[in-house]
Amino acid sequence: MLRYSPVKDQGISPLCWMYAMLATIETEHIMMGDSVNLSADYVARNFLSEQARCHFLSSGYDRVTLHGTAPQLLRLLNEYGVMPYDSYNHPGLNYDALAKRVVMLSNASTDMSKLEEQCQRIFDERIGALPRKVYMLGAEYTPEEFAHSVYMQGEYTALTSFSHHPFGESFALEVPDNYSDELFYNVPIDVLMKRIERSLRAGHPVCWEGDTSEAGFSFKDGIATLGDNSTPCSQQQRQKAFETRQTTDDHCMCLIGIAHDQNGQRYYIAKNSWGTANPYGGLMYLSEDYVRMKTVALVVKNINM
Structure with a gap:
């Protein structure tokens, strides 16, 4: 059996595709001798931010959803990067309720920049404030740089x-x-x-x-x-x-x-x-x-x- 990071609990959120693909990347690196444990909450936050923009700009045509497929996680890593689990995690968060809140904010908004500010405030309150940098083994990374250290496009x-x-x-x-x-x-x-x-x-x-x-x-x-x-x-x-x-x-x-x-x-x-x-x-x-x-x-x- 391959070595693996600690088993996590997605709770009632439909984010299994994030957890499973992150777990795959983690084990891939653990088998190479790297200690890797990645944050689904960081990816989920950016995913909801992205969807808030799309929902607003499409006048509600593009729905806000937490569902997806594993390859979509790879696209999100390329776009927004990733953080270690210990740097950003909020186990048990009700992401369905958070997604509904995003829809309510989008429907009530007439200014995308203000919507984005409101969403970031809500995410800070519910998930936690984002660290500016990733620190691993004495090195400093941006989330994008850290993502490139664990995943390369086309891998x-x-x-x-x-x-x-x-x-x-x-x-x-x-x-x-x-x-x-x-x-x-x-x-x-x-x-x-x-x-x-x-x-x-x-x-x-x-x-x-x-x-x-x-x-x-x-x-x-x-x-x-x-x-x-x-x-x-x-x-x-x-x-x-x-x-x-x-x-x-x-x-x-x-x-x-x-x-x-x-x-x-x-x-x-x-x-x-x-x-x-x-x-x-x-x-x-x-x-x-x-x-x-x-x-x-x-x-x-x-x-x-």
Whole structure:
């Protein structure tokens, strides 16, 4: 199993995509010997600031939402940078309530500069005042400089596997949270599964996005299975489940390892962001058939395979 930073708790906020992609970057660097623990609150604050501007300038047409997909986190890092967790964090904050407050301020505002001032005041009160600089190991960084020390543009690729688009091409995945039209490279499911295994065995985590609404998914028990499936699902079965909404884009986690049970059944170990109150300290074991059937998308490190 790959080494990982402390398991966090996203609370009632729908920010799993931030937590999972940040966890992926953290483990990537921890496996190289770096001590990295990143702030989701810093990214969320800038994300809400950005949306306040868009909501105002579009006269409310662009909605304020905390939903997103893992590749969007990478875009936010490029745009706004990032901070260490210890420099900026507010566990348990109700971001849904904060987003509603942003909408109210935007709807009542007639001046964007004043709106931005109001939002920053609210964010300072609710999340905390932003540090001007990042200090790590005796060095001083701006958030942008710090982000470039942990992530370089083009370092990761987003993958998916659905047959309503050609394989070997990228497309904007049609799931509700991909309102920013992030592109995912489309590959057959066998290729996708091999990429997960090869990445993990090479010491690289995988950001996983998929369906967690199945009866066999239990955070309390720390396990996700599909039941007594004796044969792997086909590409056609995956496609039908997606098109009939039996497979939905519900949640993001970071895959950090491979395990086997007493019967030789393979499981992928996932670092969740729902706290540590389960038998595995917040980790989960996803069966291979579950991952094969219920994966919607991945973000993987670009490495030579």
